[in-house]
Amino acid sequence: MTPDTPAPGSLRPGGRTARVRDAVLRAAGDLLAERGFASLDLAEVAARADVGKTTVYRRWRTPTGLVADLLVEMAETSLPHANTGTLRGDLLANARLVAKTLTDSRQSRLFKAVIAAATSDDTAAEALRRFYDIRLTEWVPCVEAAIARGEAPPETDARAVLSAVSAPLYYRLLASGDPLDDTTITTAAEAAALAAGAGLFTRPQGQSAR
Amino acid sequence: MTPDTPAPGSLRPGGRTARVRDAVLRAAGDLLAERGFASLDLAEVAARADVGKTTVYRRWRTPTGLVADLLVEMAETSLPHANTGTLRGDLLANARLVAKTLTDSRQSRLFKAVIAAATSDDTAAEALRRFYDIRLTEWVPCVEAAIARGEAPPETDARAVLSAVSAPLYYRLLASGDPLDDTTITTAAEAAALAAGAGLFTRPQGQSAR
Numbered sequence: 282m283t284p285d286t287p288a289p290g291s292l293r294p295g296g297r298t299a300r301v302r303d304a305v306l307r308a309a310g311d312l313l314a315e316r317g318f319a320s321l322d323l324a325e326v327a328a329r330a331d332v333g334k335t336t337v338y339r340r341w342r343t344p345t346g347l348v349a350d351l352l353v354e355m356a357e358t359s360l361p362h363a364n365t366g367t368l369r370g371d372l373l374a375n376a377r378l379v380a381k382t383l384t385d386s387r388q389s390r391l392f393k394a395v396i397a398a399a400t401s402d403d404t405a406a407e408a409l410r411r412f413y414d415i416r417l418t419e420w421v422p423c424v425e426a427a428i429a430r431g432e433a434p435p436e437t438d439a440r441a442v443l444s445a446v447s448a449p450l451y452y453r454l455l456a457s458g459d460p461l462d463d464t465t466i467t468t469a470a471e472a473a474a475l476a477a478g479a480g481l482f483t484r485p486q487g488q489s490a491r
Numbered sequence: 492m493t494p495d496t497p498a499p500g501s502l503r504p505g506g507r508t509a510r511v512r513d514a515v516l517r518a519a520g521d522l523l524a525e526r527g528f529a530s531l532d533l534a535e536v537a538a539r540a541d542v543g544k545t546t547v548y549r550r551w552r553t554p555t556g557l558v559a560d561l562l563v564e565m566a567e568t569s570l571p572h573a574n575t576g577t578l579r580g581d582l583l584a585n586a587r588l589v590a591k592t593l594t595d596s597r598q599s600r601l602f603k604a605v606i607a608a609a610t611s612d613d614t615a616a617e618a619l620r621r622f623y624d625i626r627l628t629e630w631v632p633c634v635e636a637a638i639a640r641g642e643a644p645p646e647t648d649a650r651a652v653l654s655a656v657s658a659p660l661y662y663r664l665l666a667s668g669d670p671l672d673d674t675t676i677t678t679a680a681e682a683a684a685l686a687a688g689a690g691l692f693t694r695p696q697g698q699s700a701r
Binding site: 298317319327372380393394396397398401406408409410413417440441444445448449451452453455456457458459465468471472473475476479481 | 526527529562591603604606607608609610611616619620623627628645650654655657658661662663666667668669675678681682683685689691692
């Protein structure tokens with residue numbers, strides 16, 4: 282128990298609630314990055330955030346609840362899509378943003394912890410899916426603009442194009458361990474732009490592989 | 492303690508040692524697939540494999556030691572590379588094999604558990620890297636044959652081509668949660684073949700992104 286545990290209902294709306302959330306999610310992110318999901322403890326998060334334990338338990342309930350809200354916050358602060366005038370340029374800007382996140386020391390450990398949690402926890406997996414939905418949706422206009430410019434066929438699946446940019450970066454982070462260098466970033470963007478231009482992302486989902 | 496715990500040094504080489512390894516790795520894989528890495532317990536593995544606890548502790552020492560050996564066994568049983576006569580055909584065969592593993596109920600949970608372990612454990616991460624090294628090396632001749640046929644430039648990085656095939660499949664399994672369907676499999680192979688043919692995988696590592 283921390284001495285500043287507030288009585289239930291004592292939270293004022295607005296500024297203080299937002300500050301409490303900021304502090305709690307910052308502490309949760311730090312602890313996740315330091316020690317991973319398995320060690321995430323709500324009482325420790327409350328102590329580190331200097332927030333009452335009761336508040337944390339009442340608002341977030343479980344470690345998964347904290348992870349889900351952390352992902353909502355990370356999605357809310359997603360950077361706006363680029364507008365470079367070419368699909369290749371926009372996808373390169375996207376690849377650089379994703380790579381910047383995944384090579385940042387704190388952020389990469391945080392993502393690894395959340396993805397690890399999602400492998401065995403359905404609520405975390407669902408929160409992670411919503412996070413990628415928001416991130417991908419923000420960048421869909423880049424593919425729509427490319428279609429309008431005639432750089433890709435009208436039926437192009439924007440989500441598939443953007444996933445193709447991120448996939449090689451995540452594969453290195455999580456599986457092969459190969460370095461996430463400039464060559465990887467450029468190739469990810471250019472290969473996705475080339476495949477989109479060739480119409481490879483126009484197939485309806487569920488069609489048989491030939 | 493199980494009643495059949497053998498005295499140290501009682502193991503005979505050859506057949507019995509191999510049978511013990513088979514049983515232990517099978518049990519470890521089952522438990523990983525059922526409950527994930529965090530719950531992997533050597534005594535439980537021994538009991539499930541009907542092998543003496545002392546044997547398991549002496550030979551594998553830690554849960555990570557078990558995971559590392561399981562990955563060695565999985566790499567040893569990697570399927571030989573295809574030889575369809577075209578890079579596109581070979582990469583499609585590769586994509587189908589990877590997807591078959593990642594959509595198999597037991598195997599996909601096993602991979603998720605091992606990848607989750609690798610996010611927070613350096614020994615597991617190193618074992619996972621060696622596993623992908625062996626898998627990728629087995630398929631390098633497909634890219635070399637494509638180069639010999641003039642389908643890709645001589646400087647093509649075979650490992651990068653093969654990683655590009657696997658990456659979209661793993662991204663769906665671990666991050667976006669999008670279905671790993673036939674369209675995804677075909678597109679992963681065709682996009683990698685197209686990018687290889689266009690010379691996108693010839694850049695030396697570490698070059699600046701333009």
